[in-house]
Amino acid sequence: MRTLVLGGTRFLSRQIARQARDRGHEVVCAARGLSGEPPPGVELVRVDRSEDGGLAPLEGTFDLVIDVARHPSVLRRAVAELAGRAGHWTFVSSCSVYSDTGEANQALHEPLPADADENDPENYGPAKVACERIAGDGALLVRAGLIVGPEDQSDRFTYWVDRLARGGPVLAPGSPDELVQLVDVRDLAAWTIEAAEKGLAGPYDAISMPFSRGDLLAEIAEGLEVRPELIWAGQDFLLAHKVEPWMGPRSLPLWLPLPEYAGFMTRDTSATLVAGLRIRPVADTARDTLAWQRASGHTVSRSGLTAAEESELVRMFEAEGHGSLR
Ligand SMILES: NC(=O)c1ccc[n+]([C@@H]2O[C@H](COP(=O)([O-])OP(=O)(O)OC[C@H]3O[C@@H](n4cnc5c(N)ncnc54)[C@H](OP(=O)(O)O)[C@@H]3O)[C@@H](O)[C@H]2O)c1
Structure with missing residues (x-):
């Protein structure tokens, strides 16, 4: 072929x-x-x-x-x-x-x-x-949808891998039960080729089913074999302190304000899964992303908070009396 x-x-x-x-x-x-x-x-x-x-x-x-x-x-x-x-x-x-x-x-x-x-x-x-x-x-x-894994230069998923690997108190966005969706680049590529070989036609949402942000961070932690201390900061705090959603400087990636983006990472992709898209565990993607990052020397710079920004936000979060959410 x-x-x-x-x-x-x-x-x-x-x-x-x-x-x-x-x-x-x-x-x-x-x-x-x-x-x-x-x-x-x-x-x-x-x-x-x-x-x-x-x-x-x-x-x-x-x-x-x-x-x-x-x-x-x-x-x-x-x-x-x-x-x-x-x-x-x-x-x-x-x-x-x-x-x-x-x-x-x-x-x-x-x-x-x-x-x-x-x-x-x-x-x-x-x-x-x-x-x-x-x-x-x-x-x-x-x-x-959001494509993640080794060689991703956008730093949206890689920020979380890098951050959890670094240790210390981690500022986590929104609430642990909010939904996210993503697909490992290798799973997406495999399905794309197989579907093309079969001659499939028409639109398919090519991404995992939605799962919670709490599970996302737990699975990344599992893949990296770390036990992070998560501090969940709600969106009112993040918006008030000018933390950007989704990606870019001073952002918390994979967080989107609700209800404006309630449909962005909640798509039912069961038809694509039935059509053969296989989704590997996030823990595997996290482990392989960290291995790629270390082998390639990739530095997370396109998305996320700097260490100084995060420490300052944690300090303000606790000063405002939110400490009990930790
Ligand atoms: N990343 C995500 O989370 C996400 C989410 C949803 C959808 N998508 C879609 O997924 C796809 C990602 O593709 P990708 O990872 O391969 O990255 P990409 O940045 O879309 O790659 C573009 C490719 O086209 C080539 N190209 C660009 N300009 C060209 C020109 N003038 N002439 C010839 N070739 C040109 C580039 O190579 P050269 O620069 O070497 O020419 C590169 O190989 C895109 O369609 C994107 O819209 C991405």
Whole structure:
């Protein structure tokens, strides 16, 4: 089977290329090569998809095409330039296609208009909806949620691995029974390839079933073999002290304000699990993420609190008389 990965030089698309290779596919990755190297044993064809004709260096036909594009113009070009040479298409989309974060329903954003700014992060969800339309009815649409594990540069999950490994009192966001969802990059890649091989079509939410943030931290602790001292700070305290939700500087990752985001990590993904998505224990992901972090020298810098910010917040939390929540 000849498989074209449009991408392949970082995180998910590199993992897809690696696992397709291991399943015996002849893998061609098409990218500029700016983000990194593709895995060993696959061909890299250097292309720049930002211009018409950018895929001209690609030769031959492909049984499977797997694309992680974010911009409709880029996907539109790929569909046109590979017309007649591509078998089954997989488009890696996102749960950000859903327009209402307040509850887990099926309503989608309007597709991004052709004249809108594709680079504006605010347009990410609508752009993915437009991409899904361009990919068409016969395509497999992999609506990924939070992707975690080794090689993740976003530091959303890795913050918690790094933080629990460091020890000391840990400021934990919200309440332990609030729900989270995530998927290990290796599980997502494995299912994406298997589903493409089977010729699956249509949209699938590709993520675990929801589970509690308390269980998330407990499972990370289990994987790292540590016993953290968690201090649960409710969202009123976090918002009052300008802690950012989800990701970025001065944030507590995987925390989202409620009720505005009550639907963001509470999607019922049982249909995808029935269709073969296997979710490994979070403890395994945590252990492997720490091993990758240590082996690669990756420093958590994109998301989370610094040690000084966290100590100061813990001090204020206790000074305000919340100590009993510890
Ligand atoms: N991370 C998450 O939690 C999350 C959640 C939901 C959905 N998703 C989706 O999951 C996918 C993640 O993909 P990923 O991990 O492989 O990361 P990515 O950052 O989307 O990778 C983009 C790939 O495209 C290549 N590329 C970028 N610009 C290019 C250009 N002008 N010409 C040719 N190639 C170009 C990059 O390689 P070069 O730079 O080397 O060219 C890279 O290999 C995305 O579709 C994302 O929207 C992610």
